[in-house]
Amino acid sequence: MVGTDKTAPTTYAWPVRAQELRLRAGRHTAVDGLDLALGTGVHGLLGPNGAGKTTLIRALATVLPPVSGQLEIIGQPVHGGGDLRPVRRALGYLPQDFGYYRRFTVREFVEYVAWLKEMPPGAVPGAVQRAIDRVGLTSRAGSKMRTLSGGMLRRVGIAQAIVSDPTVLLLDEPTVGLDPEQRMGVRAMLRDLGRDSCVVVATHVVEDVAAVCTDVVLLDQGRLVFQGVPADLAAAAATDPRANGDSEIERGYSVLMRHHREQGGRQ
Amino acid sequence: MTRRIVEIELRRSAALWIGVLAAAVGWVMTADAERWDGLWMTTVLVHHNIQWAIWPLALAAGAWQGRRDRAAGMTELLTSTPRPGAGRMAPLAVVVAGCLAGGYALSLLDGLARAMLAASYQPPGWYWPILVGALGVTAAAVLGLGLGQLMPSRLTAPLLAVGALVAIAVPQLLWEDTGARALLLIPGYLGPTDDYSAVAWRSVAGQTAWFVALAATGWALLVTGTRRRRLLAVLPAALGLALAVSVLPAVDRAAPRDPLAVELVCADGTPRVCVTRLYEPVLPQLVEPARRALATLGRLPQPPTALVQETGQYGTPVEQRRDTVHLSLTVLGDGTISTGAGSTEEGILDGAGTWKCGAADDDADAWNRIDAARAAAGLWLQGATAAPEVLWTPVRELADQALVTLGTLPVEVQVARVAAMRDAALQCRPDLYDVLTTTT
Numbered sequence A: 001m002v003g004t005d006k007t008a009p010t011t012y013a014w015p016v017r018a019q020e021l022r023l024r025a026g027r028h029t030a031v032d033g034l035d036l037a038l039g040t041g042v043h044g045l046l047g048p049n050g051a052g053k054t055t056l057i058r059a060l061a062t063v064l065p066p067v068s069g070q071l072e073i074i075g076q077p078v079h080g081g082g083d084l085r086p087v088r089r090a091l092g093y094l095p096q097d098f099g100y101y102r103r104f105t106v107r108e109f110v111e112y113v114a115w116l117k118e119m120p121p122g123a124v125p126g127a128v129q130r131a132i133d134r135v136g137l138t139s140r141a142g143s144k145m146r147t148l149s150g151g152m153l154r155r156v157g158i159a160q161a162i163v164s165d166p167t168v169l170l171l172d173e174p175t176v177g178l179d180p181e182q183r184m185g186v187r188a189m190l191r192d193l194g195r196d197s198c199v200v201v202a203t204h205v206v207e208d209v210a211a212v213c214t215d216v217v218l219l220d221q222g223r224l225v226f227q228g229v230p231a232d233l234a235a236a237a238a239t240d241p242r243a244n245g246d247s248e249i250e251r252g253y254s255v256l257m258r259h260h261r262e263q264g265g266r267q
Numbered sequence B: 001m002t003r004r005i006v007e008i009e010l011r012r013s014a015a016l017w018i019g020v021l022a023a024a025v026g027w028v029m030t031a032d033a034e035r036w037d038g039l040w041m042t043t044v045l046v047h048h049n050i051q052w053a054i055w056p057l058a059l060a061a062g063a064w065q066g067r068r069d070r071a072a073g074m075t076e077l078l079t080s081t082p083r084p085g086a087g088r089m090a091p092l093a094v095v096v097a098g099c100l101a102g103g104y105a106l107s108l109l110d111g112l113a114r115a116m117l118a119a120s121y122q123p124p125g126w127y128w129p130i131l132v133g134a135l136g137v138t139a140a141a142v143l144g145l146g147l148g149q150l151m152p153s154r155l156t157a158p159l160l161a162v163g164a165l166v167a168i169a170v171p172q173l174l175w176e177d178t179g180a181r182a183l184l185l186i187p188g189y190l191g192p193t194d195d196y197s198a199v200a201w202r203s204v205a206g207q208t209a210w211f212v213a214l215a216a217t218g219w220a221l222l223v224t225g226t227r228r229r230r231l232l233a234v235l236p237a238a239l240g241l242a243l244a245v246s247v248l249p250a251v252d253r254a255a256p257r258d259p260l261a262v263e264l265v266c267a268d269g270t271p272r273v274c275v276t277r278l279y280e281p282v283l284p285q286l287v288e289p290a291r292r293a294l295a296t297l298g299r300l301p302q303p304p305t306a307l308v309q310e311t312g313q314y315g316t317p318v319e320q321r322r323d324t325v326h327l328s329l330t331v332l333g334d335g336t337i338s339t340g341a342g343s344t345e346e347g348i349l350d351g352a353g354t355w356k357c358g359a360a361d362d363d364a365d366a367w368n369r370i371d372a373a374r375a376a377a378g379l380w381l382q383g384a385t386a387a388p389e390v391l392w393t394p395v396r397e398l399a400d401q402a403l404v405t406l407g408t409l410p411v412e413v414q415v416a417r418v419a420a421m422r423d424a425a426l427q428c429r430p431d432l433y434d435v436l437t438t439t440t
Helices: A001-009 A051-060 A085-089 A107-117 A121-134 A150-162 A180-193 A206-212 A229-239 A248-262 B002-012 B015-030 B038-050 B049-068 B075-079 B086-107 B108-120 B128-150 B155-180 B181-185 B201-221 B227-232 B232-246 B275-295 B344-353 B364-381 B394-409 B411-426 B432-437
Strands: A016-026 A027-039 A042-046 A067-074 A090-095 A168-172 A198-200 A214-219 A223-228 B264-266 B271-276 B305-311 B324-327
Touching: A001 A027, A001 A150, A001 B049, A016 A051, A016 B432, A027 A051, A027 A223, A027 B086, A042 A051, A042 A180, A042 A206, A051 A067, A051 A168, A051 A248, A051 B344, A051 B364, A067 B271, A085 A090, A085 A107, A090 A150, A107 A121, A107 A150, A107 B002, A121 A150, A150 A168, A150 A180, A180 A198, A180 A206, A180 A229, A198 A206, A206 A229, A206 A248, A214 A229, A223 A229, A229 A248, A248 B264, B002 B015, B015 B049, B015 B086, B015 B108, B038 B049, B038 B364, B049 B128, B049 B155, B049 B394, B086 B128, B086 B181, B086 B201, B128 B201, B128 B394, B201 B227, B201 B232, B227 B232, B227 B264, B264 B275, B271 B275, B275 B305, B275 B324, B275 B344, B344 B411, B364 B394, B364 B411, B394 B432, B411 B432
Parallel strands: A042 A198, A042 A214, A090 A168, A168 A198, B271 B305, B305 B324
Antiparallel strands: A016 A027, A016 A067, A214 A223, B264 B271
């Protein structure tokens, strides 16, 4: 089933497409009038705390219904409710607060998620093993979740998100708690996944974006500040002598943020 | 694949342990060393009745499992997956309800095996109370899962357990006398029962409807997400309640006597010695002493010529025939019969072969005098001159006095006195002692 999905010609231009999207987090409007189109590749969602990154990811995961505007995932509208199952089958999601069943082993947990994704039963054992291998937890596959360290749990979170070979992979802070070596491993994996799926990574870590993203989406206070390739972000550093930061990308980030705020948050 | 998930849930949830706990609690509560193993239906009904304890346990266990998703912080991830709520919750519900209902049902295994070995009479439909009980426990587990999901607090499970206990106990304490049929909605309650009780089909049907409805409500709570649909979840319970109340019989007819169980079975030969079909396995123990006692009673004018087990409640008035001993028969835990304090023969001769009756339950003085007169008559028939030590002191002293009084009289007067007491006892009169000891 996954195979035919992969080989069938796509009927949509963008795996993720938002128009005039408005989202609320509680009573507060967290995303306001966002227009966004994301294709195949690795998209870094950057922005300060409260920019709306997590809220946006939650909407893309079909967990948070939009207040207004349009949101299409793999060509299917999800803003009006309706049957979300085909969309959800194509999603992989690592929430910011990744919950898990403490007594399950790593393998059981990933299997459980594969079952929730309605994967064909025959494909599950192989897919589960591949996902566990990919995040480097092969030797801990039989360990109970409650015995794992924070970094290991984060990697189980990634494994469950990628187990179904999703067309749209949503990762909220995937590298939190990982040591440098593990972080490099995850980056390599993301680069690999971004070749034929749409990977959206919300992060605070600018180097992650520089290292793996094919596309950067900069958000501030629920609005789009910038979308482009990392090189464009780095180039923005040269436009303003007040730029600060340790790398070109960081300087570009700070310049774009400052300009955006000086314009009163309007584009 | 779903089978694999069921396996995982079975291994990783607490369901299996709770099932084992239910089996252990059920076994301890059902077992009774003093009850004769041959009382098949009594064992089944005791097991049905212990739902008063298992039901709250199942409700709490379900609620504890039901809060798992929220407690683990899994709701966010679960919402993003395509598998709908019903499909997702089914394995857990099957495992939790299955382990609890299975544990409850298995707790009767010991009692049932004993009954099969000890009894010759298999009550028809003996399995219905077990099936309805297992259904009740299933309903409790599913309802618990639904409520636990709805209110994922740590307090939900203990509060539900206490609430269920109150809901089970309080109506029985307050309204048992009213005999309202709604009492039969209480898990494990079947009204007053005795050794011969069977369960009316209306009780089975009504309780089944009620428990199916409760399970449906629990399931609806478990799998529906929106608040409006959760409100609709109350519908099945309301419908089931209405249906159950219209089907359930009056409380005193919920578990009527099984006519086959009370039928008499008699030993070969004469004089006739009969017990109910339920007690047929102990008939051989009874025949010899019963015939000896009947021979002894032959000294009296118009003596009884047969002995029949009486099914009326001990100590209450029953219609007695002059030519028949109405015997109160008990079988002890070890399978031996008991007819009173002494030997079987002594038990039959007590009251000169009459049924013990004649005073109100709580009238101790009247009972003392009745017991003393009956004991004295029995002792006189056996040629004894003093009451045995085992008798309770006031009764023994009265019986001794009666024997002394009798001993002073000519033999034919003694016979007339005992015969007169027997006449009085056949009518359940309270003045047996005076009849035996006072010249009229």
